[in-house]
Amino acid sequence: MDFLLIQALSGLASAASLFLVASGLSIIFGVTRIVNFAHGAFYMLGAYVAFTLTDRFAGPLGFWGGLLVASLVVAALGALMEMVLLRRIYQAPELFQLLATFGVTLMVQDLVVLIWGPDDLMGPRAPGLSGAFSLFGRLVPSYDILLILLGPAVLGLLWLLFHRTRWGVLVRAATQDREMVASLGVNQKWLFTSVFALGVFLAALGGALQIPRTTVTHYMDLSIIVEVFVVVVIGGLGSVTGAFIAAVLVSELNAFGILVLPKISMITVFLVMAVVLVVRPWGLFGKPDAAPRASAGISVRPWKPMSVLERSGVALVVLLAALLPLVSGSYALSVGSEILVFVLFAASLHFMMTVGGLSSFGHAAYFGLGAYGAAFAVTYFGAPMEAALLLGPLLGLAGAVLFGWFCVRLSGVYFAMLTLAFAQITWSVAFQWVEVTGGDNGILGIWPSAWASTPQGFYWLTLAVVVVGVALLRMLVFSPFGFGLRAARDSALRAEAIGIDGKRTQWAAFMVAGTFAGIAGALFAFLKGSVFPETLAIPMSVDGLVMVLLGGIETVSGAVVGAVVYKALAIWLMSQTELSKLVLGGIIVLLVVAFPKGIVGFLEDWRHRRPPAPNGAGPKAAGKAATEAAPVGIAKLEAAR
Amino acid sequence: MKLEVSGLNSFYGQAHILFDVAFEVGEGEVVALLGRNGAGKSTSFRSVAGLVPQRTGKVVFEGEDVSRLPPYEIARRGLGYVPEDRRIFTELTVEENFEVGRQEPRPGVATWTPERIYKLFPNLGEMRKRAGGHMSGGEQQMLTIGRTLMGNPSLVLLDEPSEGLAPKIVEQMAEAIMTMKREGLSIIISEQNLHFAKLISDRAYIIEKGRIRFSGTMGELEANPEIRDAYLAV
Numbered sequence: 001m002d003f004l005l006i007q008a009l010s011g012l013a014s015a016a017s018l019f020l021v022a023s024g025l026s027i028i029f030g031v032t033r034i035v036n037f038a039h040g041a042f043y044m045l046g047a048y049v050a051f052t053l054t055d056r057f058a059g060p061l062g063f064w065g066g067l068l069v070a071s072l073v074v075a076a077l078g079a080l081m082e083m084v085l086l087r088r089i090y091q092a093p094e095l096f097q098l099l100a101t102f103g104v105t106l107m108v109q110d111l112v113v114l115i116w117g118p119d120d121l122m123g124p125r126a127p128g129l130s131g132a133f134s135l136f137g138r139l140v141p142s143y144d145i146l147l148i149l150l151g152p153a154v155l156g157l158l159w160l161l162f163h164r165t166r167w168g169v170l171v172r173a174a175t176q177d178r179e180m181v182a183s184l185g186v187n188q189k190w191l192f193t194s195v196f197a198l199g200v201f202l203a204a205l206g207g208a209l210q211i212p213r214t215t216v217t218h219y220m221d222l223s224i225i226v227e228v229f230v231v232v233v234i235g236g237l238g239s240v241t242g243a244f245i246a247a248v249l250v251s252e253l254n255a256f257g258i259l260v261l262p263k264i265s266m267i268t269v270f271l272v273m274a275v276v277l278v279v280r281p282w283g284l285f286g287k288p289d290a291a292p293r294a295s296a297g298i299s300v301r302p303w304k305p306m307s308v309l310e311r312s313g314v315a316l317v318v319l320l321a322a323l324l325p326l327v328s329g330s331y332a333l334s335v336g337s338e339i340l341v342f343v344l345f346a347a348s349l350h351f352m353m354t355v356g357g358l359s360s361f362g363h364a365a366y367f368g369l370g371a372y373g374a375a376f377a378v379t380y381f382g383a384p385m386e387a388a389l390l391l392g393p394l395l396g397l398a399g400a401v402l403f404g405w406f407c408v409r410l411s412g413v414y415f416a417m418l419t420l421a422f423a424q425i426t427w428s429v430a431f432q433w434v435e436v437t438g439g440d441n442g443i444l445g446i447w448p449s450a451w452a453s454t455p456q457g458f459y460w461l462t463l464a465v466v467v468v469g470v471a472l473l474r475m476l477v478f479s480p481f482g483f484g485l486r487a488a489r490d491s492a493l494r495a496e497a498i499g500i501d502g503k504r505t506q507w508a509a510f511m512v513a514g515t516f517a518g519i520a521g522a523l524f525a526f527l528k529g530s531v532f533p534e535t536l537a538i539p540m541s542v543d544g545l546v547m548v549l550l551g552g553i554e555t556v557s558g559a560v561v562g563a564v565v566y567k568a569l570a571i572w573l574m575s576q577t578e579l580s581k582l583v584l585g586g587i588i589v590l591l592v593v594a595f596p597k598g599i600v601g602f603l604e605d606w607r608h609r610r611p612p613a614p615n616g617a618g619p620k621a622a623g624k625a626a627t628e629a630a631p632v633g634i635a636k637l638e639a640a641r
Numbered sequence: 642m643k644l645e646v647s648g649l650n651s652f653y654g655q656a657h658i659l660f661d662v663a664f665e666v667g668e669g670e671v672v673a674l675l676g677r678n679g680a681g682k683s684t685s686f687r688s689v690a691g692l693v694p695q696r697t698g699k700v701v702f703e704g705e706d707v708s709r710l711p712p713y714e715i716a717r718r719g720l721g722y723v724p725e726d727r728r729i730f731t732e733l734t735v736e737e738n739f740e741v742g743r744q745e746p747r748p749g750v751a752t753w754t755p756e757r758i759y760k761l762f763p764n765l766g767e768m769r770k771r772a773g774g775h776m777s778g779g780e781q782q783m784l785t786i787g788r789t790l791m792g793n794p795s796l797v798l799l800d801e802p803s804e805g806l807a808p809k810i811v812e813q814m815a816e817a818i819m820t821m822k823r824e825g826l827s828i829i830i831s832e833q834n835l836h837f838a839k840l841i842s843d844r845a846y847i848i849e850k851g852r853i854r855f856s857g858t859m860g861e862l863e864a865n866p867e868i869r870d871a872y873l874a875v
Contacts, residue, residue, distance in 0.1 A: 166740060173730045173741040180728045183690055184742045185716035185792050 002136035004256075009135075011255030012248065013144035013213075016151040017043075017206040019247035021224055022231040023158065023240045024202030030175040030238035031195045033094065034086060035413045037101040039203050040225030041108035045074045046204025047216045048116050051123050054211065060127040067211075071204040078200025082193050088593050090192075094413050095359045099549060100592040102542055105221060106585030112218045114579070123211030130212075143212050150209070154202075155244050162240075171195055175238060222538055226424040229417045230269060234276050236286020237414065245284060270425050274406055277418070281409050303556050305478050318467055325456040333455040334527070335571055340459075340466045341524045343563040346547035347470045348516035350559030353548055355477050356509040357489030358408070361416040362423025363517055363544045365403065368536030370396035370518025371525040372430065375443040385449040389465075389522050396518020397511055399426065404510030408503050420541070427536040442532035446525045462523055469516055470560060476512065477556060485509050543570070546588055552598025561600050642701075643668050643796050643827040644689070644720070649698035651688045658684045659851045662698070666796060666829050671822050673842035673859075674831040675873055681851040682831035683725050686798045690722035691715045702796070719747055721794030725801045725831075727785040731774030735765055738773055738784055742791035750795045751824040758787040761817050779810035786817070796827040803837045815840045835873055839863075847872045 025039045053066030081104060089096055129146055132139040162168035174181045174191055182188050207220070231250050235242030250269055257268035282288050306314065325333055349363045373395030377388035403422040410418055430437045437443065447453065452461045476482050487495040488502035495502050525531045534540065543566070551562025569587075573580050595602055642665050649662040659681050666672045676682050688696045691712040700708040707715050716722065730738050739755050746752040759766030762783035768776065773784060782802060789797060799818070803811045811834075818841050822828060832838040838845060838859075845862050847855035849872045855862070862869065 166743075169733065169737045169740045172737075173733060176730050176732060177728055179692060179712070180724065180730075181741060182712040183692065183716055183722045183724070184788065185713050185744050186741070187713045 002138060005136065006138050006140060007255050007259070008252060009140055009144060009148065011252040012151070013141075013147040014254065015248045015251035016147040016154075017210055018224075018227060018231060018251055019151050019244050020154060020202045020206035020209070022228045022235070022243040022247055023154070024199035024206075025228055026232055026235070026238055026240060026243045027158075027171075027202075028196055028199035029232075029413075031171055031178075032086070032090070032192050034090075034097045034101070035094070035237075035417065036196075036199070037098055037225065038081065038104040038108070039101075039199070039228065040221035040223075041105045042074050042078055042200045042203040043207035043224050044112065044216075044218070044221040045077065045108065046071055046207030047123075047210055047220065048112060048121075048207075049073055049204075050208035050211050051116075051121050051216050054124050058124075063124065063127050067205070067208040070208045071201050074204035074207075075197045075201035078204075079193050079197040082196040085589060085593070086196070087189070087192075089596075092592070092596055093553075095353075095416065095545075095553075096549070096592045096596060098361065098413070098416060099542075099545060100589055103585040103588030103592070105225075106581045106588070108585075109218060109221065110579045110582035110585075116216075116218070118218060120215040120217045122215055126212045141213075147209065151244065151247075155240065158240050167194070226421060226538075230273055230421050232283070233414065233417055233421065234273055234283055236280075236283025238287070239283070239285035242283055242285030267425075267429075270421075273421070277406055277409060282414070303477070318463075321463055322460065325459055330455040333459045335568075337455075337459045337462045337527050338524075338571070339564055339567045340462045341520050341527060342543070342547065342567045343560050344466045344469045344523070345517055345520040346544055346551070346559040346563035347473050348513045348520065349544040350548045350551075351473050351476065351516070352509055352513035353545075354553055354555075354558075355482060355489070356485050356506055356513075358506060358510065359412075359416050359545075360407075360419040360513075360541070361545065362403075362419035362421070362538075362541050363513070364536050364538070364540035365419075365423035365426045366396040366400055366514035366517035367521040367524070367540060367544075368426065368430065368531075368533075369399040369514075370521025371531045371535045372437065372443070372521075373518065374522035374525045375446050375531040378446050379443055385447075385452065385526055388446075389519070389526070392522030392525065393515050393518030396521060397515045399518075400511045400514020404507050404514065408506040408510060420538070423536060423541055424538065427533055427538075430533040430536055437533070440533065442530050444530045446531060447529050448526045452526075458527065462527070465519065465523060469519060473512075473516060474556065481505070481508070543567075546591070550591060550598055552601030552604070554597065555600040555604060558598050558600040562598060565599065642666070643670070643703065644829070645699070645701040646685075646689060647699045647701075649685065649688055649700070650696060651684050651693045652695040653684075653693075654695075657851070659688065659696075662688075662848065662851070662853055664829075664846050664853065664856070666827050669822065669825055669827055670844065671818070671828045671830065671842050673838040673845040674829060674848060675833070675835065675838060675845055676831070676848040677833065677873065680848045680872075682848055683800055684851075685848065686722065686725075686800050686829075686831060689715075689798060690720070692722075716792060716794075717744065719750060719793065719795040721789040721792055721797040723785050723789045723797060723799045723802065725804065727778075727781045729773035729776070729781045729784055729788075731772060733773055735769050735771055735773065735776075735784060738788050739791045742788035744792040747793045747795065750793050751826065752793050753787075753790040755787075755791075758790060761790075761820060762787060762813075779806050779813075782806060782810070782814065783817075790821070794826065796829070797821070799828060799830040801831050801833065803832065803834050811837060833873075835869065 021039060021043050025036060028034060028036050050067050050070035053070050054063050057066055085100060085104070086097065089100055126143050129142040132141045162172055170181065170186055170191060174188065178188060227250060231243060231246040234249065235246030249272065253268045253272060261267055276284060324336055345367050349360060352358045352360055352363070370393045374388040374392030376395070377383040377391040383391060403419070407415055407418050407422070431439055433439070448458055452458045484495070484500045484505050488500055488505050492502045521535060524535065547562040547566045548559050549562070550566050551558025551560065570584065573583055577583060597605065644666040646665070647663040649659050650657070651659040662681070662685055664672070664674065674682050674685060684693060687693050689700050691707070691710060698708065699706055702718060702720050705718070707718060707720070730741060733741070736755060739758065764780055765783055765787060768780070773781065776784065786799070786802065802814050802818070806814065815837060818828060818830070830838070830842065842859055844858050846853055847868065854872055855868050
C-alpha cells in the first residue's frame, strides 16, 4: 500500500513538468491555432540554459534565479521565432506551421550539440531541497514535493491571469474570434507574440525544473513532445485545466504502467487515449473545433489525368531510369534504389494527404511496420524474399486498419497529432520489445533472393514495384473511390448528403496509404539487409512530409518529384556536413516560407500564367473574348440607330 | 464628411462582390444602406472595417484614407463595427465582453462606460456576470452594440441590428440608436426592414447585386415606390 502511495507521489511530481509544457502548447494553440512542434525544443533549451546558469552561479539565488532567468531567456527566443518566422505563415494551412516549427526543432538539436556537446549533463541539486523525508518508512525527495505543489499553483496563477487581467480577457476573446478582437481595436500581433512568449516560458520552466531530477540530454525534446501531444489530445487542445488533469493521468499511468508492463509501458497510456478518443474525440475538456482550414484542395485548377503527350514523357523517364544500371556503378544504383523506395513512400503519403486531406505526421509507422513485417517473415518463418515482400506490407496494412480507425474520427491538427502519437508508440514498442524486434540492435540478415542480390537486379526490382505502385495510386485518384475521397475532403457534409460515408472512405484511404508505405518499407528492409527502429521514427515521417510539400501539396505528381529532389539532396548533404539536421531544418523553414506551393505547384503556376496560344484558346480565354465582344455589339446597334 | 467611400471593389477569391460602391455619411447623420439578402451590404461594411483582404477603392474617415490600414488601426481611429452575426464572445461575461471593446477616451467624442451602456440597455445591467453564450438573441444584439460603443467610436457601422428580433426589442433598438445619434455619433446602418430604417434614418442608399442603385433622402425614397418595389420588396 505504502509502496503504491510512493509511486503515486512520484507520478505527481513528473506531472508538474508535463503540465507546464502541455499548458504552454495549449495556450499557444488556443490563440494562434498553431501546434508548436518546437515546444519540445524550448523545453530542452530551458534545461540546457538553466544548467549553464546554475553551474555558473551557485547558492540558492543562483539556482532559483538561474531557473527563472533561463526560462525568460528561452521565452525571448520563442518570441523572436514568432516574430521572424510564424508571423509570415499564420495564413498558411496548419500543416505548414507544424512543419516550420519542426524545422526549428531540427536546427535546435544540432545547435544544442554544438554549444553543449553530445554528452549528458548532470545538473546541481536544489539548494535546501536536496534531501528527502520519510513517509511510511520510505524516502520521498523533498524536491518532488515542491513539484507536486507547483502544478496546482501554476494552474491557479494561470486562471487568475486569464480571468483577472485585461490581457487574459483579450486572450480568451481571441481564442474564440480573432477577427472580432481586431475589429475592436486590439493589435493582434503583440497579443500573439506575448501569448507565444508565455507558452514558451512555461515549456522552458518545465525543462529547467527537470535539471535536479534527471540528466540533460540532446534528445529530451522528442520524448517530451510526444508525451505532451498525448496529454493535449486527452485533455483537449486549448484547455489549461484539461492539460492539468491529463498530465496527472498520463504521469500516473506511466508510474503504474511500468509495474504492470515494464517493457512496453507506453501501451497503458495508449489504451487510455484510445478510450478517451472514442468517447470524446476532442478530449476531456476540449471543444469540437470549427471547420479546420483545408490543407489541400484549395487550388482552383482541377486535376486532370495525363494527356497522351504527358504519358509518353513519363514512359520515357521510366525507360531512362531502367537503363541506368547499364551506365552507373553499384553505389549510384543503391542510392537510386533508395530514392525509388522513397518515391513510393512519398506517393503513399501524398495519396492520404492531398487526395484524402488527411495530414499524417506519423506515416513512418506503416513504412516501418512493412519493413519489420518483411524482417519477421524472413527471421521467424524463413520466408524467401518474394514471400516476405508480400507478407511485410500486410503488417503495415494491419497497423493502418487499427490506427486509422481512431485517427479518421479526428481532423486537422488533432489528426496530425494522433498519427504522430501512434507512430511514436509503434517506435517505442520496436525499441523496447528487445526479445522480438532486437530493440536498438535491429534485425539483421534480411537479404534478397539470388536473382535480385546484385545492385542491378535489386534496382530493377525496385523500379518495377515502384512504377506499378505509383501508377496504381494515380489510377485510384481518378477512380470513383478517389472522387468520393476528394468530395469528403472538400465538403464532408455535402459528401454525406449524396451518400458517401466520409469516415469509411477516409479509413479506406488510410489503409491504401498504409499498405503502399508498407511495400516501400519491405523493399527498404531488403535494400539495407536490416531493420532498425529508426524506420518508424519521427524524422522518417517528416522526411515523407517534406517530400510531399517540396513537390507541391496541391499537385498530383508533386510527391514523385519532391521525393527524388529531397532524397538526393539529403544523401548528398549527409556526405558533406556534420550538421545535416541544422541545414535540413533551415531548408524546411525556408521552403515553407518561400515556396508554399512546392516545386511542381510553382512550375504549374508558371505554366498557367503564360498567355494562351492564339489558336488554342482555352475555355477561360474564350469566355473573356465573349464578354469583351458584347459591348461592341451594343455599340454597333446604337450606332445603327 | 465623416466617412467617404468611393470606387470600392471587393472580391472573395475569384468572385467579384462589390462594383464601384460609393457612399457618404455626414457628421452626426444616420444613413441607411438598404438591400435584399446577398446584395452586398455586409461586404460593404466588412470592406470599410478592413476585414476583406481583396479590395480596391478609397475609404476616407475624418479626412484620412484608412483603406490600407489593418482592422485594429481603423477601429482605434474611432470607426466602430458591429457585425451582422453579433459575434459575441460566448465564454466571456457581459462585463468581460465590454472589457475587450474598451479603448481610451477620445477627445471630442462621447465616452462610454459599462454603467452608461446599462442605462442604454437596462436588460444588460441585470446580467453583468452572465456568459455571452447564455443570452437571448436580443440581449446579444445589445451586447454587441455596447461592446463596440466601449471603444468610444465617432462613427458606427451597424450591420442589420433588427434582424431576427422580436418587434418589441426592435423598438428598443430604434430608441437606443436615436440616443446614440443624440450623443453626436454618426451611424450607418444596413437594413432589409424599410420600416425600421424609416424610423431612424436621415438618408438612404440602395444596394443591389454589389452596385449602388439609389441615393437620396428618406422622403425621396418614399416618393418613388417603383424604386422600392424594384430593389427592396420581396
